[in-house]
Amino acid sequence: MKAIYLDCFSGISGNMLLGAFLQAGVPEAYLRAELAKLPLEGSYVMKVEPVMKNGIAACYVDVRLPHHDDHHDGEHGHEHRTMADIRALIEASALSEAVKARSLAIFQTLAEAEGKVHARPADTVAFHEVGAVDSILDIVGAAICLDYLGIERVFASKVNTGSGFVHCAHGLMPVPAPAVAELLLDWPSYHAGAEKELTTPTGAAFLRSQAAFSESLPEGFRAAGAAYGAGTWDLAIPNVLRLYIGQLEEAAENGQGTDFLVLETNIDDMSPQVYGYLYERLFTVGALDVWTTPIVMKKTRPAAMLSVLCRTGSKDACASVILRETTSIGLRVRKVAQRIEAERETVHVATPYGEVACKRAFWHGALVNSKPEYEDCCLLARRAGVPLKQVEEAARLALAALACDGLRESKS
Template sequence: HEHHSDCTQHCHQVKVSEEPVHHHHEHRNLHDIAHIITHSDLHDKIKMQSLQVFTALAEAEAKVHGKTVDEVHFHEVGAIDTIIDIAGCVLALEYLGIEKIFVSNIHTGSGFVNCAHGLMPVPAPATAELLQGLQHSHGKIEKELTTPTGAALMKVLAVSTNDIPQGFSGSKIAYGAGTWDLEIPNVLRISIGELEAEAGGELLVAECNIDDMNGELYPYVQERLLQAGALDCWLTPIIMKKGRPAQTLSVLLDPQNLDQLTDILLTETTSLGVRYYAVHRHINYRKVTIVSLPEGEVRIKYAQMDGKIVNIAPEFEDCKVLALKSGHSLKTIMQAAAAAAEAQLEQ
């Protein structure tokens, strides 16, 4: 995601307070923005992912300025723009049924720009901080081609890759054009498609037993794990020593993600350790499409085995929205969506 914008405008977006925080109408900090997002009509997954991106952005700004997150203020206009950018991107991904994002080498641009703090190298300090762990390069263009907002989106939502992932089959391509006339095409290209999973392969299950954690924390931890690349995550009630009721938190993952996901388990839960072991799996090929009902659109996930459809599953969140909007029961909407999907297959 390369967000092409005027750097002078962007660099004035963030202000770092040198004094205790006093709330004024022209500035918003992370807490203020979190309040706006959490009290919106967006569903919980969109809220959580949007807040994760905003938190990454605020943490990067705070780190490069040597301040706390609460001391980072977003100017009013900049905050509104950034809320729309971030929440809009996350909402679009959910609407399109995107399950995973792969990003190739990110061009940051090069040279210097005049910011509120003086002359700064490209990428801007916060952008450079956010791009750690992602493949990126300066290139020959002396412009700011990647802003902190774009870098934060990729930091939280994407996985870095050298090439198009093996097994990827594209179905649609879209372009976003910048306003600058550069030596190279000033466009961002996005390919949407399906990634055919391997029939087998060795994976890992990492798990920990927990008997002393507030139950309200589990959904948050599971969202963090899934967003960081976990293939699945589940809880199993168990009885530990001395008859204590507890939960086993289990995570299915690719071996390459073990360290990152283990860090989340050890920092976001009360567990003092994590165990892991190898497993194998076989999965059906999946395909997502959209059906239209009188109440609105619903995404449908098909599961195929040996070229035959073996399962049809309407997207729960889509059906929930239509049920609440129309006044029909949720089960009626789900049944109608499944029937429409079957009819679509017969055409």
Template sequence: MKIVYFDCYAGISGDMTVGALLDLGVPLEYLKAELAKLALPSGSYTLSSQRTERRHVAALKFDVEVHDHHIHRHYSGIDTMIAESSLTDHAKETARRIFRRLAEAEALVHGVAVDQVHFHEVGAVDSIVDIVGTAICLDYLGVEAVHASPLPLGGGFVETAHGRLPVPAPATAELLRGLTVHTAFAEGERVTPTGAAIIAALVTVPGTRPAMTLTKVGCGAGSKDFSDCPNILRTFFGQSSGNGGDEVIVVESNIDDSTAEVLGHVMDLLQEEGALDVFFMPIQMKKNRPGVKLSFICRPESLNRLSRLLLTETSAIGLRHYPAGRMVLERQIEERATPFGMLRFKLIFDDGRLLRCTPEYEDCRRIAREQSIPLQEVMRVVSSFELEREHTA
């Protein structure tokens, strides 16, 4: 799995993010060609990038020169523009997710409906370019999971279209909820609304450093040059560590007042909705009550959706989750001829070498029911036939 880790020790903004991703190897001309697929006025902006440094650390500075400063848009218009573009589906989905997260924060701060959010700085051309550009770059690199370090709160004040506001600005503060932050640097706007929206929308488990085989490191420069640290965003790009491994999330909840029927129903729902595994464990809870620990394993992008399902479908009032590394052997399904007709087999490989070949349980169970043969007998005959065929091959 290809992953990227944003090292946001100095902060994050939209232009820093695009600069750092370009520094990983995304061609600027490719970015320009993809952004041209948006229905923005022709000639309304110019893109450029150049090598620079922040406190003697080299980085790439990405700039958007806006030629029309009178463009203001509502969230609904931006979302429609992205959805109707000819960008790749993955890039569109990523960009729309970031803007949706940003619109939700702005709506809460200003007390309006999400579709009525009127963007000023964020809705300007440069910020549309930053957010959609981030999505385009991640898609080009084939990134499947995004991780990020804790974010600095910053301090002081910032001038906005709404006047002078404290740092972090209200929308930024709302976006930081649930994320890991630190207070190492007191002054300056270290995280912009666009930067916060990127992290809030794309990072499932904030503040974690993934294990990876590192391939490239990119550095994006911010506009300001702070005195306390290099104002750069570093991106670490690579492959998740382990032979056939990836990162998953383990979710657990201790339950003592849901019936067995409800728990069985929830297990089916979680599996149908994409959980990689679901299992129960008997436990002894407070007041000496027997209970059940319901656990499931999922991919990071499914965490919120599946957790909500668990909380709404059971009597649980809370859960805990944590990232875990996973090693998996390569597997594939293949149909093969047997004395009972064509059945599916699961083939397991290790570094290209076949380890075992087993008949699919559901196919064997179907044969057992259709022909009134004990399941054990069906599996024995099929396995013996397959083993004999391999020896004579």
């Protein structure tokens, strides 16, 4: 499966993530086109440029608002938004459902941390630094990049938080900022190299929501390349985030003791409307599969058994979502010794209606299955005002042509 490893020796922030993803192969034009689907009022300028950080060639991304040109000490002006505002903005966008779900998962993680720090419900927290256009673009942009690259697992190292103090909307705060400290409570961290804020709330929320800790490159991870996203600072150490991209061998992962689990619970008192949202949240925190089975409980009540397949490392995150989002007050946990799966990749094909992401599966090197992403086809069908099956057929034809090209190349 396709995976990335984030080496956070100089911290992690939203713009560092975007820079690393762009250098790792996400086309800048694609990222800009997807971000344009957000219904943001006003305009913004996203600057992307190659930079050198202590001799390392990196990609620097910076988002600025035209009316906030005069910033000091590298900080941007900010607009306040609540989590409810941000959720409404993302849900109203034309982004794919997968990108929406991942973006909201990252923001929700951040909202819960901010809410705990300020003793307020997560939905009512007024985001200052992270509520502005630049940070919305950072978080949604990271979700877009993960989706484009087809990343299934994210790993990260211990984190350099930086040290000293930082100016924010609440005044002078210690580094790491309170929200960052909350997000990294059980994540190995340290500070070295600079009295600066090296890890931001957006960067910490990405780790907490999307990544699993690994001291070094995980066993069985075969890196195909490394990319660097630049931070704002010029320091004694290179202010870059290093991203390794490659394949994680399933057998090797199982050898590390990362067995598979099934979490189960019986639910007889919850609205069926909740399940769609629940499924999305579970997939964003690492669930491999989610399903419900009709059952009959005591007093012949019709009910549903919720089942979630996940890795051991995702157990706590999945359990947290179930207990927070459903009426369940307990779970059963069963160990699954092994899971056999084909190698997978995501490719993007051009159709007369637009670009469609497609999944392809391989068994022992042979292509055994391929299909267009349903949500992408739905979006293009709505835009073009044509039947969904017409877009799906165009995508399948493009996929077939791609497979034929690959076969010709292998023969030659």
